[in-house]
Amino acid sequence: MNPLLQVRNLQVTFDLGRHGRLVAVDDVSFELGRGEFAALVGESGSGKSTTAMALIRLVPPPGLISSGRLLWWEDGRREPVDLLQLSPSQMRARRWRDIAMVFQGAQNALNPVMRIADQMVETVRAHHAMSRGEILDRAAQCLRWVRLEPSRVLRAYPHELSGGMRQRVLIAMSLLLTPRLLILDEPTTALDVITQAHILEILDEVQRELGLTMFLLTHDLAVVARTARRVLIMYAGRIVEEGPTEVLFEAPYHPYTRGLLQAVPTLTGDVAAKRPIPGAPPDLRRPPPGCRFHPRCPYADEICRQVEPALEEAGGRRVACHHWQRVAADAPIRGLRR
């Protein structure tokens, strides 16, 4: 796989004054390959949104990228650029042009008193000197990719569109400048099931047709199954398992991945076979010692309480668990299929 972005030992900390210091993203390393569809799965507080914000250097204060490197491989260059070494204006020039992001809940952040056409023109003009006509041609093309009728949508104000249509407008806007990497934070969370299914289909299509790299952040394993070829599982600020989607879903090696798959409600299969994960995610100001998942883990023993497991290669993926052999040997999870 040809790398597009290599994330090395990324750490993001929040200084909360008298409330202490919180490490939201702790020593996270991964790669995004050219033209791949990858997903980052985590619950609230896992650090997934903070990771995404760090990739475009927009971590909100008091958050700070305290260490790490973001190696960006430009087309045709031999050496990567470290995005963290760029000046703010250099970075600003790359946002939207190289890396675009559809933020969580952004369908409610469109300017309510501007027509969609004007918002799209403004977005492009911030980066390129192009005529309005050229921009609108491009906008129409992007809108058609997301199955919207340009003649109708371009003239509309945001309140005239449904939530699903606004979300598609945002995806179209993010494609205006043909970015190499598109980050989508919970793109379907507040939407209806039918709308969600169509948006996932659209993302899949757009990614394959344009060959861009998509990085989708979600808490929903079913959304991952539909779209991503590779998945990273994040828990309490660390990546605990990473690999091809089919490999992880077929036979998870980390107890947290396994727990999530066992807990996900489905339309078929035995309801009685479903098991919730006990306990709750930890307070990151005082993470548990050793493996951060150990207080909730059915496989935990003494070593888990003391030694933090490293992410290591095993069975076609990377996993951070002292007991992955035991997890792997356990019976497959039933009832995920229709």
Added chain:
Amino acid sequence: MTGSLIALEDVSLTFARGWPSRERVEAVAGVSLVIPEGGILALVGETGSGKTTLGKLVAGLYRPTRGRVLFRGQDLWTMDRRTRLEYRRAVQLVHQDAFAALNPVRTVYQSLKAPLRHHRIARDEGEARRQAAALLEQVGLAPPELFLDKYPHQLSGGQRQRVLLARALTVQPRLIVADEPVSMIDVSLRLSILQLLRDLNRRLGIAILYITHDLATARCLAEEGQLAVMYLGKIVERGAFREVLGNPRHPYLQALLSAVPVPDPRAARAIRPMALREIDPPDPRRPPSGCRFHPRCPYAQPICRELPPVLQGPADHQVACHFAQEIPPWRPPSAASPSPSA
């Protein structure tokens, strides 16, 4: 057969808003349904379907503009004071956002004490504390001493939702109306809240009205109970949960089922959502004529534009569609390449 606890008879609710237009929105349009003592009913619908409004009608927070809401056979809005007080205790609403529903400057104990003392369920402070502790144990917050003196911000989302349920239980309700109780909770904790609701139903015989947009969570709670599917203010299909899901007849329910994502990569890629004539739902302020689903329905005929269909069929499976008997049955597509663990 147990008696009816709550019955809705041809209930409609129209909101009028804006000035001077007084734009009218019919959020609930002629709905009749029964919640039996000790039953579970899952009410499934998407944004704008009127499901939350229906829940509030059941909880007595809205007065219907047409039709009646009956509590044990008596009209909610004309009953005497005594019965109304009894109703107020019998039906409890649990909201989606547990953080917003709890007073941030009250400890868990203080939140539980208020209704216990108000309804004179606990005669003194000591008894209130003992009862509060017992309630926390009921909802799986054990040992209770660990939680009684905590403030909402010190609890996780799942724990707050449990406190909300404990508060609903203070008055020994007969029905809990739970409106999207797990949609704001972490995935790893959702199932445990659903299991708790099912457990309260089984152990204490409390009826549950579970309002959700998510058929998969509805199944985890209500598989043994009833299902009603709402679209733009009307119930389009309902009956015994297993029966309806095993043989969905309404094109809307079929479309909904075809769109539910599956956590299995192979099957998920083989599944295509049913092709609708329009992806996006219409503006609920201007519901379509006739069958409200007709502009999106792939099977729509001229009659669907003109005549609203009524619910028809045996009690355990009713459908409101002119062509319920003709449209092809929907079967869940199977994985492209079945694997040994399927």
